[in-house]
Amino acid sequence: DGGITQSPKYLFRKEGQNVTLSCEQNLNHDAMYWYRQDPGQGLRLIYYSQIVNDFQKGDIAEGYSVSREKKESFPLTVTSAQKNPTAFYLCASSVGAGSYEQYFGPGTRLTVT
Amino acid sequence: AQSVAQPEDQVNVAEGNPLTVKCTYSVSGNPYLFWYVQYPNRGLQFLLKYITGDNLVKGSYGFEAEFNKSQTSFHLKKPSALVSDSALYFCAVRDVTYKYIFGTGTRLKVLA
Numbered sequence: 001d002g003g004i005t006q007s008p009k010y011l012f013r014k015e016g017q018n019v020t021l022s023c024e025q026n027l028n029h030d031a032m033y034w035y036r037q038d039p040g041q042g043l044r045l046i047y048y049s050q051i052v053n054d055f056q057k058g059d060i061a062e063g064y065s066v067s068r069e070k071k072e073s074f075p076l077t078v079t080s081a082q083k084n085p086t087a088f089y090l091c092a093s094s095v096g097a098g099s100y101e102q103y104f105g106p107g108t109r110l111t112v113t
Numbered sequence: 114a115q116s117v118a119q120p121e122d123q124v125n126v127a128e129g130n131p132l133t134v135k136c137t138y139s140v141s142g143n144p145y146l147f148w149y150v151q152y153p154n155r156g157l158q159f160l161l162k163y164i165t166g167d168n169l170v171k172g173s174y175g176f177e178a179e180f181n182k183s184q185t186s187f188h189l190k191k192p193s194a195l196v197s198d199s200a201l202y203f204c205a206v207r208d209v210t211y212k213y214i215f216g217t218g219t220r221l222k223v224l225a
Binding site for chain 1: 211215216217218
């Protein structure tokens, strides 16, 4: 899984609570991404950041928020506004936006009951 | 709109036989195409990419992929499958806004 760490591996929360998923990379990559993976739906982009202090919404940003205050860190907050938050969340990074492949973390499985 | 299609949910192949996992794409401009593999409860691992040049791209673990512009396809291939190749495979394309669009994945099952 390269130099990207995600913590925790498993996370359990009650409905109505916000939760923050951690993503850290030591690859000196400029770009970072958050995806959500649901069975049969592939990966869907939540947010991405091409450079520090800048980020853009992906295809399913509603109910999520991010920050990019440091190059190596891109935390994702799942808010209570996200209607169906139970999923497998994957963080990725790449050298930069462009033709570069992405390196993925091991993922965080979030269960909200 | 940019899109990627993986028409097969699952591909079964006998160990030692050649394997093909299909991918077609729709994108404006020149396509940047990728293949990734995912093992259970893990992140994705990069296998190979096509940016420009030779239509046959070689990647990790003996995999290769053939870019076909006229058919807008980028099929993943391996001459001789191993049981350890059993996993979930994703095709992806980079769109003009530098986002990556992933297919829904194809589960490869290699039978001993």
